[in-house]
Amino acid sequence: MQVIRFHPATLWRKARALSRELWVRVVFMGLLSLISLGLTQLIQIFVPDEMAAQMPGSSADRLLDLIANAMLAVTIFSMTVMVSVYQSSSSQWTPRVHQLIMQDRITQKTLAAFIGTYLYALVAIILRELGVFVDDHALVLFWVTVLVLGFVVWSLVRWALHLQTFGSLLDTTRQVEVITKRQFEDRLDTPCLGANPLVGEVPEGAVCIRADESGYIRHLYPEALQATAKRFDVELFLSQPVGQFVFLNEPLLWVVGDLDEGATGEDDFETLVRDHINQGDLRSYDQDPRFGLTVMGEIGAKALSPGVNDPGTAIDVITRVGRILSSYRDETKGDGEAQFTRLWVPPLDADALLDDGFGTAMRDGASTFEVQHQLQRTLAGLMQHPDAGLSRAACDAACSALRRALAAIDFPGDRTRLLEAAHPDVRAAVD
Known part of the structure; x- marks a missing residue:
């Protein structure tokens, strides 16, 4: 042990x-x-x-x-x-x-x-x-x-x-972009942290291991989790992704297989598993590229607040988020077998990534033409992405953003220019 x-x-x-x-x-x-x-x-x-x-x-x-x-x-x-x-x-x-x-x-x-x-x-x-x-x-x-x-x-x-x-603002946003892009690419280079992608529901008959504290899942140690699963001849299904807030006694992961309760016992197994799922009161950039995108979105939202009124920063954030998401790949379509065959981890979701990065700009900047114009251009570019999942998610986000903007912007000229900036598929869906 x-x-x-x-x-x-x-x-x-x-x-x-x-x-x-x-x-x-x-x-x-x-x-x-x-x-x-x-x-x-x-x-x-x-x-x-x-x-x-x-x-x-x-x-x-x-x-x-x-x-x-x-x-x-x-x-x-x-x-x-x-x-x-x-x-x-x-x-x-x-x-x-x-x-x-x-x-x-x-x-x-x-x-x-x-x-x-x-x-x-x-x-x-x-x-x-x-x-x-x-x-x-x-x-x-x-x-x-x-x-x-x-x-x-x-x-x-x-x-x-x-x-x-x-x-400074420029240095801060650049730092957030650099670390988010690095964590994002590291995650995509090792899909699902080297584990199998958990798509759909947990298998029936799985035994639930609940969290013994409330906090964000900050870090996983997949090598040790794989060794634990191999030692007890079980499979581990982590239903909660890194960055998720888990409450006390809420399901943390699921176990498929018969636990050997001989010399070690089930209690020791649960303790061993929890020791390799790090929880805390704050999210971490490690293994959690969504957190970096959320921080980028918050910087853009702060710039759009009435006290700051800086749409240029929001536009800069939108372009940086678009640049990060351009390297997206579907983790469920990785080549070869997973490195940790007894471990299952939820893959990154394209819709969630877009909401993390662009959600605040869609909502807080709905009435600002410059912000919505750049947002439609960026989402139109992401709709050309070779990954079908990201392209679809970008189309859905563009439609939602365009509807919000058209409802918030009154000047007809701005509405016309915004429609022209949108992708033809988005215009057709909104009209």
Whole structure:
């Protein structure tokens, strides 16, 4: 059972998620600074005494004092900027974008570099006071400190360039698009997370395993679920997709097969299965491209609010969503056998994807001609998609959007131009 709990693929997935946390990068840089100080002592052994005596310890002391004084101020300033950007992005665009900005790599690397450098200087000063780095053996310490200063300057330049766009609307929407497109393509490259597509109802006679807490399904560990199903000789049907909110005692998944209640027992099986279906109070971008599309839609809806009144941003969001959905493929028509043959996962639904990305623009921007014009053009383009399911879903969405717009727009000229922008099939269906 422990082999299943600590499946290498599961540990790798958890490690990747953990690496995006700020404190992990800070700890790593702190350890790196301590290791570099230890290496200076090791290298110093091989430096001839006459060469080492040419560099007085006071030279290194001045550099260390400079780093210690400067890094504390720079770190506080950077953290103030980071918190300010987090708060403004949440209030101006959407609170759901907050967790994405918190995982900004350049920001995390810069803060980790500043804190790690500050720790390096403090520890080096303490070691100098304790007599570990004596005046006659400070040559290596001096040149290592020079390298650290060069690293600090490079981090400052990168941070200054990043601040030019950090937290802006353009940068935020681009970040959401990039991560959504990446997760979307990763999902399509491994249809249904490598499992069989669950189409239709769960087989009769399946045993229900219910959720022991309320929360969003944030992440699945299919490798461990496959190993669990193989160990107990059963098949697992996950009726709830990633991103779905599941209430306490609501069906979480279904089991087909006879459970072996010998040494392990059914309770241990259920616990093992629940351990590899991660639930939480917030949705995650991992394995959930629909969440990214929802966030994009919320940014567009915020731009259409009376207080902002920025249809250009809504148009930009529509084009970005259209670009993401252009790579759609039907997960039920994948080539070859599923990687996890004992696991069944619901495929992505084209109608749901379109509603996530365009739903807010259809409803909140129904009376804005520019937004509806771009929406009809984008949906008309998606109707040319080679996948029949997405083409049909785009046609249905275009018809619904056109009906809403024609009911909300009064000016006859705008109504005529909007009809001209729509696909001929949509015009025929609406007329």
